[in-house]
Each structure stands twice: as C-alpha cells, then as structure tokens.
Amino acid sequence: MKYLGPNHNTETLEVRVTGRVQGVGFRAATVRQAHSLGVTGWVRNAPDGSVEVLVQGEPEQVDHMLSWLHKGPPAAKVTGVTYTQSDTQRYFDNFQQI
Numbered sequence: 001m002k003y004l005g006p007n008h009n010t011e012t013l014e015v016r017v018t019g020r021v022q023g024v025g026f027r028a029a030t031v032r033q034a035h036s037l038g039v040t041g042w043v044r045n046a047p048d049g050s051v052e053v054l055v056q057g058e059p060e061q062v063d064h065m066l067s068w069l070h071k072g073p074p075a076a077k078v079t080g081v082t083y084t085q086s087d088t089q090r091y092f093d094n095f096q097q098i
Contacts (some may be wrong), residue, residue: 012086013054019079029073034095
C-alpha cells in the first residue's frame with residue numbers, strides 16, 4: 001500500500017449512487033469511465049441495492065467522475081448521488097471493481 005505525502009493535490013471522495021444501478025452494467029461502465037479520466041479507487045455493489053464508489057485523483061478529474069456518476073451508463077437510472085470527502089492517506093494505484 002502506498003501513502004499520500006503531505007504536499008499532495010489529491011482529492012478522495014466516498015460516493016453512494018442509488019436508483020436502478022445494479023444489474024445494468026454500472027460497475028463495469030464506472031471502471032471504464034474512471035480509466036478514461038485517470039482517476040483511481042474502486043466500485044462495488046452494496047447490499048441495499050446502491051453502488052459504492054471511492055474516487056481519488058486531481059480535483060478536476062474527480063469532479064468529472066462525479067458528474068458522470070449522476071448519469072451512469074445508458075441502462076442505469078440514477079435517482080441519487082451522495083458523497084463525502086475522505087481524509088484517507090492511502091494512495092490507490094488503479095481503479096477496480098471489487
């Protein structure tokens with residue numbers, strides 16, 4: 001595991017996406033979008049039917065990813081996105097589905 005240094009310009013958000021977001025390719029599409037934007041972190045299904053996402057990167061990259069999560073892939077119907085800033089010092093090497 002790598003750690004962020006004290007002078008980093010990295011933003012980390014913990015995001016929950018609700019709506020019709022499981023069983024519609026949301027996680028796979030999220031991985032593709034994250035790779036295209038250059039953000040790191042992970043995406044996973046939550047037991048309550050939502051999708052949880054941890055996004056890490058430069059603030060502008062994270063903003064673009066957050067905007068995309070409000071829409072998701074074509075088969076999804078996103079009804080809500082909530083997020084909180086994370087104070088993690090962990091640095092993620094890539095973005096993956098877990």
